Amino acid sequence: MDTKIKVSIIGAGNMGGAVARGLAEDTDRYEVRVSNPSYGKLDAIKADYPHVITTQSNYECALGADVIILGVKPWKVKEVIDEFHTIWSEHSRQESILVSMAAGIDIAALRAMTGEGIAIYKAIPNTAVSLKCGVTFVSREKSDEEDDRIVSDIFSTLGLTEIVEERMLDAGMAVASCGMAFMMRMLRAMTEGGVELGLYSSTALRAAAATMRGAAELIEKNGLHPEQEVDKVTTPGGLTIRGLNAMEEAGFTGAVVKGLRACVK
Numbered sequence: 001m002d003t004k005i006k007v008s009i010i011g012a013g014n015m016g017g018a019v020a021r022g023l024a025e026d027t028d029r030y031e032v033r034v035s036n037p038s039y040g041k042l043d044a045i046k047a048d049y050p051h052v053i054t055t056q057s058n059y060e061c062a063l064g065a066d067v068i069i070l071g072v073k074p075w076k077v078k079e080v081i082d083e084f085h086t087i088w089s090e091h092s093r094q095e096s097i098l099v100s101m102a103a104g105i106d107i108a109a110l111r112a113m114t115g116e117g118i119a120i121y122k123a124i125p126n127t128a129v130s131l132k133c134g135v136t137f138v139s140r141e142k143s144d145e146e147d148d149r150i151v152s153d154i155f156s157t158l159g160l161t162e163i164v165e166e167r168m169l170d171a172g173m174a175v176a177s178c179g180m181a182f183m184m185r186m187l188r189a190m191t192e193g194g195v196e197l198g199l200y201s202s203t204a205l206r207a208a209a210a211t212m213r214g215a216a217e218l219i220e221k222n223g224l225h226p227e228q229e230v231d232k233v234t235t236p237g238g239l240t241i242r243g244l245n246a247m248e249e250a251g252f253t254g255a256v257v258k259g260l261r262a263c264v265k
């Protein structure tokens, strides 16, 4: 491979656009191309990152790419892959990496669409990749140290990347992608409770969001189990333990686990 990795992103929507923008900032490492049927999203990327190559042709976008990332809806994946068969000559097949972000299409199904040779990865990002503080679970058919590093580096420009076995992807999606909605519900609940206790809604939401961010940073920086951080704020006979016990009586942990379980088929 050249010194710069040529990454072609097919579909400039929420996910594809976020990946394009994340990679476009690292001009030393990546040459970024993006394709999309309509111009609007391409123009928006081009306005922010003039060096990104944009096109309406998936074929043109993918030609010569080291890594092709599919950011189209699941039902478009087959028709897009079909456009690439002539690009993947026997020679370039051995050097190409295909990363699909489409939910619900497993690696075996992708392999059936591509044929043999190409390295296939499945990546499930969450919506916070747009702010580069996302989580992406990545899985592959068989491990290759160099390819794993390339794919992991790409998604690490957008936040935390976890490479896992494919059987763990659904769980990862429940925690990090569906988890985004669960965290939002927690913020809404904290805001509603804060308002009932007398705070303005905007103040309660701001404080709850900052508290959630602070809790996450404590876990990341101190490296402790959440319960050890809980111990620090629960004085015996105090108010916090009363609040926690009241939440558990209402089924807090059980409800969260049940919610996660419901996300996995």
Ligand SMILES: NC(=O)c1ccc[n+]([C@@H]2O[C@H](COP(=O)([O-])OP(=O)(O)OC[C@H]3O[C@@H](n4cnc5c(N)ncnc54)[C@H](OP(=O)(O)O)[C@@H]3O)[C@@H](O)[C@H]2O)c1
Pocket: 010, 011, 012, 013, 014, 015, 016, 035, 036, 037, 038, 041, 058, 070, 071, 072, 073, 074, 076, 080, 101, 102, 103, 104, 123, 124, 125, 126, 127, 177
């Ligand atoms: N959103 C999430 O939280 C999330 C999380 C994990 C995985 N995913 C997966 O990521 C993929 C993209 O989701 P998204 O939320 O980014 O969807 P999106 O915003 O609708 O983006 C899809 C993009 O693909 C473009 N497109 C449509 N047909 C195309 C074609 N034939 N060739 C090239 N581009 C085409 C669309 O263009 P036009 O709008 O101009 O038609 C659109 O810009 C999906 O497969 C989804 O399952 C999403």
